[in-house]
Amino acid sequence: MxxxxxxxxxxxxxxxxxxxxxxxxxxxxxxxxxxxxxxxxxxxxxxxxxxxxxxxxxxxxxxxxxxxxxxxxxxxxxxxxxxxxxxxxxxxxxxxxxxxxxxxxxxxxxxxxxxxxxxxxxxxxxxxxxxxxxxxxxxxxxxxxxxxxxxxxxxxxxxxxxxxQRRSWPWVIEAIQALHDGELGKLFFARCWYTSHRGSIGHGKPAPVPAWLDYSLWQGPAPERPFRDNILHYNWHWFWHWGTGELGNNGVHSLDLARWGLGLDLPRRVTCGGNRYHFQDDQETPDTCVATFDFGDKAIVWEGQSCDPRGFEGAKVGATFYGEKGSLALADNASKIYDLNDKLVRELPGKHDDxxxxxxxxxxxxxxxxxx
Missing domain, CATH: 3.40.50.720 (NAD(P)-binding Rossmann-like Domain)
Structure with a gap:
C-alpha cells in the first residue's frame, strides 16, 4: 500500500x-x-x-x-x-x-x-x-x-x-480418537517435528518490480520495503516482516496434531532456541529450531530442521505421543501404537488428500x- x-x-x-x-x-x-x-x-x-x-x-x-x-x-x-x-x-x-x-x-x-x-x-x-x-x-x-x-x-x-488439513484425514482422526479413548492411558508428552532440505536464499539485490507483479498490493498491510530479487515467490517465508519461519510455515501441522491429541489449548510458557546455522545469507528465521510448550501437567516439544531432511518415524512431519501405557507415532505415512516394551501393537496405514x-x-x- x-x-x-x-x-x-x-x-x-x-x-x-x-x-x-x-x-x-x-x-x-x-x-x-x-x-x-x-x-x-x-x-x-x-x-x-x-x-x-x-x-x-x-x-x-x-x-x-x-x-x-x-x-x-x-x-x-x-x-x-x-x-x-x-x-x-x-x-x-x-x-x-x-x-x-x-x-x-x-x-x-x-x-x-x-x-x-x-x-x-x-x-x-x-x-x-x-x-x-x-x-x-x-x-x-x-x-x-x-x-x-x-x-x-x-x-x-x-x-x-x-x-x-490433517484434521480431515480419516486415519489421523482414528489415531487421535485412539488417544482420546485411552489406549495409552494418561497422556503427558508429545514430540512433533518438521524437516526439509532447503538451500540458501542468497543475498538479494535491489531490482525493478517485474511487470507482472503489483508489489504494492503484495505488501498490503505490511510497512513498505524496497523490492529485492530474492523475496518472491517463496523466500518471503524467511523474513519476519512477511513470514513466520518454518514453525509457522509447516510446523503448525504437527504442532496442531500434538495439541489435538493431548487435548490442550494454550500453554502457560513457551521457550524456543535456534538460529540460521547452515548458510550465511539474508534469511532471518531459524533453519534449526527447538520449541518447548509447557502446559503444566503436559508438555510438547517441536523440532524443526529446514536444511536436513532426516526426520523421525520415517517421515518429515509428524508427532509422537507418550502415555502411561505406551506411545503412538503419528506421521504422514502411517500411525503406529507401541507398548512400554517398544512392541508394535497395531498400525493404521495412511492415505490423504485435501x-x-x-x-x-x-x-x-x-x-x-x-x-x-
Missing amino acids: HNASSRRHFLQQSSLLSAGLATLGPAASLRAAKSPSEKVILGIIGCNGRGMAHISAYLSLPDTEIAYICDVDSRAVDKGIAAVAKKQSRKSQGVKDLRRILDDPAVDAVSIATPDHWHAPATILACAAGKHVYVEKPGSHNFRESELIVAAAHKHQRVVQMGN TASALTMRDYRSGWEPKV
Whole structure:
C-alpha cells in the first residue's frame, strides 16, 4: 500500500469495519452470504503454490463454483483461470485486488492462500463482507491477529477454517480418537517435528518490480520495503516482516496434531532456541529450531530442521505421543501404537488428500454449524 499505515493501523481499521457491518444483524449477513443457486460460489485469493491445490480440491466437488481467481501476479491469475476452465463450464474472472471479490454479493466464500502477512486482514475483511473463509496456515502473522479473526467470525457468524488439513484425514482422526479413548492411558508428552532440505536464499539485490507483479498490493498491510530479487515467490517465508519461519510455515501441522491429541489449548510458557546455522545469507528465521510448550501437567516439544531432511518415524512431519501405557507415532505415512516394551501393537496405514478440508465451504449450506 502506498500510504505509511502500519499493520496495526490496518487491522484496527479492518476490525472497525467488521464491527460496523455487524450492526446489520446476523440475519442480514446470513442472507448476504447465500447465493441464489444451489452451488457454493467461491473466490480464490492467492494462486501460487497452495492456491492451486485449493483450486484442484474445489473443482473436485460438484456443488461448488469458482467465480474469481485473485492474485497480484498476473501470471498466476492466468494459470488459475486456465486450471478452472479445464473442469468448469463457467469462466472465472481474474482480479488482482481481493476487494473486488468481497464487493460481489453472489460470492459465498473465499479461499485464502496469500503470504502470511495477508492472512488476517483478508480473513477479517471477508467476514465483514459476509463471506465464509478457508485460510491457509498459519491463520495469522501473530497471536493478536488471531484474536481479531475469532472476533470477526463471531460478530458476523461466519465459518472460518484454517488449513490444518490433517484434521480431515480419516486415519489421523482414528489415531487421535485412539488417544482420546485411552489406549495409552494418561497422556503427558508429545514430540512433533518438521524437516526439509532447503538451500540458501542468497543475498538479494535491489531490482525493478517485474511487470507482472503489483508489489504494492503484495505488501498490503505490511510497512513498505524496497523490492529485492530474492523475496518472491517463496523466500518471503524467511523474513519476519512477511513470514513466520518454518514453525509457522509447516510446523503448525504437527504442532496442531500434538495439541489435538493431548487435548490442550494454550500453554502457560513457551521457550524456543535456534538460529540460521547452515548458510550465511539474508534469511532471518531459524533453519534449526527447538520449541518447548509447557502446559503444566503436559508438555510438547517441536523440532524443526529446514536444511536436513532426516526426520523421525520415517517421515518429515509428524508427532509422537507418550502415555502411561505406551506411545503412538503419528506421521504422514502411517500411525503406529507401541507398548512400554517398544512392541508394535497395531498400525493404521495412511492415505490423504485435501478434498475433505474443502468440504467445509459446502457443508454450512446444509445446516452444519462449527463449534466455537
